[in-house]
Amino acid sequence: MRIDGHVHFVGDGSNGSGCWLRSNTLLDRLVEPIVKAQAGILQSSKKLGVDQAYEEKLIQLIDQSILDAVLLLAMDYPYDEDGNCLKEKAKFYVPNDHVLSLAKKYAQIIPACSIHPARKDAIEELDRCAEQGAKVLKLLPNCHNVDCSDNRYRAFWERLAKLNMPFLAHTGGEFSVPVLNAKFADPRILRLPLECGVKVIAAHGAGKSGLWDPDYTADLLKMMDQFSNLFTDNSALASPNRSRTIPALLDPKIQSRVIHGSDFPIPSGGLGPWIGKLLSGADYSKSRKIKNPLERDVFIKKAIGFKENTFTGLGEILP
16 A cells, blocks of 8 residues: 655635634745645635635545545644743644545545643543544644653653554755744654653654754664664655755665655645756656646655655554
8 A cells, every 4th residue: 555654734724724824924925826836725725715725636646546545634833841832932733633534535534633632621632532533643843842752752652652653743944834943853752652661753854944954864873783672764855955965865775664644735746856967857857747646746756866765654654
């Protein structure tokens, strides 16, 4: 079963989903039409609303690709260490219930819940989401403000391990969502959940996003030697700002633990890999002719050397 293991839902709450997206800066207003165009909803969202237009287009893109399913990610609010919600710091919000409802509606959707472990109801919500069919937990520690190795969260990670639910954790730099604590981009903060037995997927190979970001990929690879339950994904690595991380993940010793992800609707193109001489000119030209962004990302990842097991790997570790 081929799965894209890193796909976001973006909504405006227009169909009662509870989703919202904040566009209150000049950069937000400039980026929004680019993201809508990448998702293929620039025109349809004006008539249907973002929720419905995005839902319908995503299913169409999956069906018109070689993929069987996508892991669709909820997005919780950030919290402080005392469990106080920091809603004003959030860029967008996708409720767990909306992603779970889409998974019940479409066989092509595998739901990932998002629960900040500092929430007063964190374990209760984790159990509820698992009962409703959630297969993965997703967080961006640097953006959600989560020190994953804070011992106060031990019971949460132990419960996650007991549920056999993988944890997809953003690692490395980030600029599309506000960063509340940059030091939590370091994959070494994932040590406690790993020690608790959680299967952890370190998104983006812990590489750079911006020019001045620290590069944690070497640290991640050292941890993968130590923890057999640590994986990574290649999401967004076809983008110019992250493509420098690709060579480390092409190592045959690492590829068995690399999971395919696009980071849709973040734009995916072959420019970065082509500039880095990882993608031939002929394959770069072919990629530009592929209109379906999910299929384009698959083509690029295959062309630069990621093996078939990266597309089926997520299915092998899901509960």
